[in-house]
Amino acid sequence: DKLRRRLKEQSQQSQAELETLRRTEQELQEGKTRLEDILARLQKERGDLDKNITILQEKEKELQTAVERLGEQEGVDVDEAVVTTAPLYSQLMNAFAEEATLEDAIYYMGEALRKEVIDLDTFLKQVRTLARRQFTLRALMQKCRQKAQLA
DSSP: OHHHHHHHHHHHHHHHHHHHHHHHHHHHHHHHHHHHHHHHHHHHHHHHHHHHHHHHHHHHHHHHHHHHHHHHSOOOOHHHHOOOSSHHHHHHHHHHHHHHHHHHHHHHHHHHHHTTSSOHHHHHHHHHHHHHHHHHHHHHHHHHHHHTTOO
């Protein structure tokens, strides 16, 4: 009777240990699957990163080549750099550039007056002349925009 109880206890203990080992094995298998998934994702990301590095290196070489080419070129004439497709656009661009210079001139005239480099009389005469020209240029630009259907 004692022997049977001991055998039964040992059998139950062995069954419990076996069940624990099976659960542990199942958890380890699940962990292995998760690790394999993570490893696969990391390998894919590494491949993507390698591709991106290659692309960036190619782009860097292209930029270096472009910089070298630009460095070898002589100075570009600004008037030749901007070419308009129609005389109307050229007129509009020239009017805009001149109007911007007049705006700057009026600003610097104000600065000269503020620093008392010029007197008020001279300032008013010059600003009146510049403002009149600026007004005609703005009217011309508005007309050009309407003709070109830009406004």
